[in-house]
Amino acid sequence: MTFDLIHTGATRLGTTVGAAFLASLVECVEALTVVLAVGSVRGWRSALAGAGTALAVLAAIVAALGPALSRIPLHLIQLVVGTMILLFGLRWLRKAILRAAGLIPLHDEAAAFQKNIAAMHTAPTGAPSQTSRTFDKPAFAAAFNITMLEGTEVVFIVIALGAGASGLLLPASLGAAAALLVVAALGLALHRPLARVPENTLKFIVGVLLSAFGTFWVSEGARLSWPGFTAANPDLAIPFLMAAYLVLALALVALCRKVANRTPVEE
Amino acid sequence: MQWFRSVTRELLGLFIDDGSFALAILLWLAAVLALSRLTITSSWPACALFCGLAAILIESVLRYARRHR
Numbered sequence: 598m599t600f601d602l603i604h605t606g607a608t609r610l611g612t613t614v615g616a617a618f619l620a621s622l623v624e625c626v627e628a629l630t631v632v633l634a635v636g637s638v639r640g641w642r643s644a645l646a647g648a649g650t651a652l653a654v655l656a657a658i659v660a661a662l663g664p665a666l667s668r669i670p671l672h673l674i675q676l677v678v679g680t681m682i683l684l685f686g687l688r689w690l691r692k693a694i695l696r697a698a699g700l701i702p703l704h705d706e707a708a709a710f711q712k713n714i715a716a717m718h719t720a721p722t723g724a725p726s727q728t729s730r731t732f733d734k735p736a737f738a739a740a741f742n743i744t745m746l747e748g749t750e751v752v753f754i755v756i757a758l759g760a761g762a763s764g765l766l767l768p769a770s771l772g773a774a775a776a777l778l779v780v781a782a783l784g785l786a787l788h789r790p791l792a793r794v795p796e797n798t799l800k801f802i803v804g805v806l807l808s809a810f811g812t813f814w815v816s817e818g819a820r821l822s823w824p825g826f827t828a829a830n831p832d833l834a835i836p837f838l839m840a841a842y843l844v845l846a847l848a849l850v851a852l853c854r855k856v857a858n859r860t861p862v863e864e
Numbered sequence: 865m866q867w868f869r870s871v872t873r874e875l876l877g878l879f880i881d882d883g884s885f886a887l888a889i890l891l892w893l894a895a896v897l898a899l900s901r902l903t904i905t906s907s908w909p910a911c912a913l914f915c916g917l918a919a920i921l922i923e924s925v926l927r928y929a930r931r932h933r
Contacts, residue, residue, distance in 0.1 A: 684889055687921060688881045694925050700932050742870065812914055819897050821910040838914065845918055849925050856929040 608832045610768050612839075613758050616806040617772025620754045623803055625780035628747035633784055635739045643733035647740030655748040676818025678757045679811050686807025693801035694846050698853035703797050751776075758810070805846060809838035885924045892916040 628648070636644035695701045755773045759766030813835050816823065823834040880886045896916065900909040 680890070680893060683893070683917070684880070684886055687889060687917065688885070691885065691921060691925055692881070695928060698929065700929055808917075812917060815893060816910045816913055819900055819909075821896075821900055821913065823910045824908075834910075841914065841918075845921065849922060853925060853929040856926060857932070 608835060609765065612806070612810070612835055613765050614768045614772040614775075616803070616810060617755060617758050617769040618776045619806060620758075620803045621751045621773040621776035622780065623800055624747040624750045624754075625776050628743050629780050629784045631743040632740045635736050640733055640736060643736035644740040647737035647742075648744040650737075651741045651744035651748055654745065655752050658749075658752055672818050672820065674818075675814045679814025679816075679818050681811075682757050682807050683811030683815060686804055686809075686811050689800055690804025690808050690842070690846055693797055693804045694849045694853065696797045697801060697850045698857060700853060700857055801846065805839055805842045808842045809835055812838050812842075882924060885920065888920045888924070889917065892920060 632644055632648050635647075692701065696703050751773050755766070755769045758772075759769035813831075816834075817831065823831060823837075893913075896909055896913045899912070
């Protein structure tokens with residue numbers, strides 16, 4: 598597979614890699630939290646085996662679904678996938694706005710880590726240590742399930758972002774792979790859940806990116822043109838959509854804080 | 865099969881959190897698509913697409929904020 602720079606456009610390549618990287622980073626951090634918790638309590642061998650097996654299954658899914666997408670008309674894929682990404686991105690952005698405004702609690706990776714450690718301590722079967730050489734089924738299953746769950750979301754993100762135009766599957770996969778490598782390296786270096794990563798900030802940015810992508814793809818699928826951008830280079834509308842969603846989201850955070858702090862008036 | 869059920873539930877949860885929010889988005893997309901068929905060269909449907917989605921997001925977020933203040 599080669600990059601089709603002339604037809605794909607550098608703007609779309611860059612935004613695809615960036616969106617895939619950031620969206621996958623969020624999912625990888627969530628999976629890593631659990632895998633680290635399982636590994637530190639039940640032993641690294643089974644936890645890593647579970648996570649590795651899930652990654653192999655997911656790679657097979659990408660290999661199976663990726664080529665099949667090329668047989669479907671591009672406009673139809675853009676419309677359907679754009680709608681899915683829009684639902685996904687706006688839902689994500691809405692939650693990030695409400696979290697940033699303090700209306701719903703922030704997702705706490707440290708709390709999730711402690712919860713998983715407690716669950717693993719009470720799990721059945723013997724009590725394998727980190728040096729245990731025996732196969733630990735609960736550890737394998739826990740690591741496999743979380744990698745499968747979060748990884749499926751990454752697969753969806755890669756396939757969805759890669760379906761935007763021909764030659765985008767590889768950049769989207771590279772973005773996701775880079776996220777996996779970054780999180781794995783961070784996990785190795787820290788050996789702790791990545792509570793230091795400002796998760797909501799990440800989700801806020803991803804929500805903006807996906808909402809912009811979703812809006813753009815739906816417009817492409819429906820063959821709608823954006824004012825000020827020629828049909829030859831409609832991709833330039835994407836950064837403007839991102840900026841518009843970002844300004845809107847930041848304004849909504851401020852507005853929500855104001856609404857939430859206002860005392861109810863008598864009617 | 866347990867993980868398959870969990871994955872299915874997780875995938876659905878990716879798109880639908882607030883039912884009325886998701887429904888409003890889908891209805892707006894359908895409306896813009898239908899209206900775009902009536903115009904040929906105008907670029908207003910693309911602007912309307914964004915403005916409608918922005919309005920849905922604003923309404924949903926502010927409704928939540930008012931309800932939970």
